[in-house]
Amino acid sequence: MKFPQYPSGNQGQQLQRVLDGKRKLAVVARELPPGYSTNLSRLGLASEWQDTIRGSIQAAMQRRGFYSIVDLDSRDRRYQELAHAQSGMTMNQLRIGRELAVESILFVRMTALPRVECKIEEVTDLSTAALQLAMAAASKGQNSGEAQYKKPTGVTYLTVFVEATLVNVETGRSISFSNTAPHRLENDVGNTQCPSQLKAFDEAMQMVGTEIAKNLSPEVVTFYIPLADDTDGLRGGDPDRVSAFLEEGIKWAEEGNFDEAARNWERALDESGGTSASALWNLGAYYWYSGDMEMAQDYFDRALRNAEPGWMDDKRYVWTLFKKEKERIQKEGY
Incomplete structure (x- = not known):
């Protein structure tokens, strides 16, 4: 038996009220605010973020099995009209949503430039740890301690600040979720150089898509009777x-x-x-x-x-x- 399971607590109750059973969803990534593209390029990050975040969210939503995703790529002009505005849900956008035969629209926007941090942390070398544990077992429990297989390693923390707002096209009701959690990417154990910011950014975008889906989509679960x-x-x-x-x-x-x-x-x-x-x-x-x-x-x-x-x-x-x-x-x- 399959049925939709909503997020727990107030978030799930509010999501249920906003959706009102509607499943046809379009995902719209807002254009970056003025100056963001230049600053992203300066940080060595991808400035063309719209396709990436939209693809990440759509894939995560499809994995949860509730929404029927409406593809807006073939209606680029209308999509750009929806993506152009930086705030709010206007009556014109509601009208466009109805014209595109969608029941809900998920608007996504970057609220601040990404934050990048490089740190050196003690990271466990699993291969060395396994070898030392085997040697300890062979020598009747004697080992040289955990510190022997922890090594200083470069770690990149990258936070993508994103707000996602789900709007019911018919009623105008909405619910939002904001991501402020960093993505952690560590280098090979023992390498104190911080990993690529671009790689961390790409992975952070995938993480954000998953978090948005977890908070703004029910999950269709299979229940065995x-x-x-x-x-x-x-x-x-x-x-x-x-x-x-x-x-x-x-x-x-x-x-x-x-x-x-x-x-x-x-x-x-x-x-x-x-x-x-x-x-x-x-x-x-x-x-x-x-x-x-x-x-x-x-x-x-x-x-x-x-x-x-x-x-x-x-x-x-x-x-x-x-x-x-x-x-x-x-x-x-x-």
Whole structure:
């Protein structure tokens, strides 16, 4: 079963309100403020940042599986109109967003020039450490200490200051996330020269894309629902036949043929005279998988009514999750 999982806490609640179930997203990187390109070049960093940050964010968003990314490359003039403004979400930009058939727009801008720091730190040489540990084991635990395999090493810390604002095109509601965390890039152990700033910048942009996605996108997660094959509490039918139909249905489900699985669970339910909690539970899972939440609710409710005391102990978390997911779908529409 797949469903979107929002970030925890207030951030996730606000994101859910802003999105309102909308999934068609366009990513727009704002043009750099005046003078930034020159200063980035002076620092030895890539001045053409828009394509890089947009690609990083889109890739990170796609990995989370929630948004349908709308490609604006073929509509360059409209994209440039969106990217040109340095602040705010104007009515004209909302109109362009609707024209481009997107439901939400993620605006990204650099809020300050990147900060670069070069430090010398003690870094563990893993190959030397492994060798010394092996030697220590051979000499019955005697070793020369951790300091022997730590070496002064050059480390570059590079911070890309970025603000990302997600805007619902229909309502104008928005939510923002700002990155102020540095990316750490260390040189080969023992090399006290600091690593390339350009490499650190490229990696920092990828890190920022991932952080933006973590904070401004739900993640579609796969949830496995336990299926039941016991015959506890039957008040009719042949328990062996009921059990055989239940097990056959589970085998079909494991092969990915859920319709055939449901047919076998229906047979189990018929054989039991409608009293098999396992068959009712499995059919509830089937209708949940099929997207028919009302039928799923009906079968789950019947399973609860027919179940023996304690039968639901290992299934309560599934039942709780189902109710939350049903409420979300009723609110968002999918």
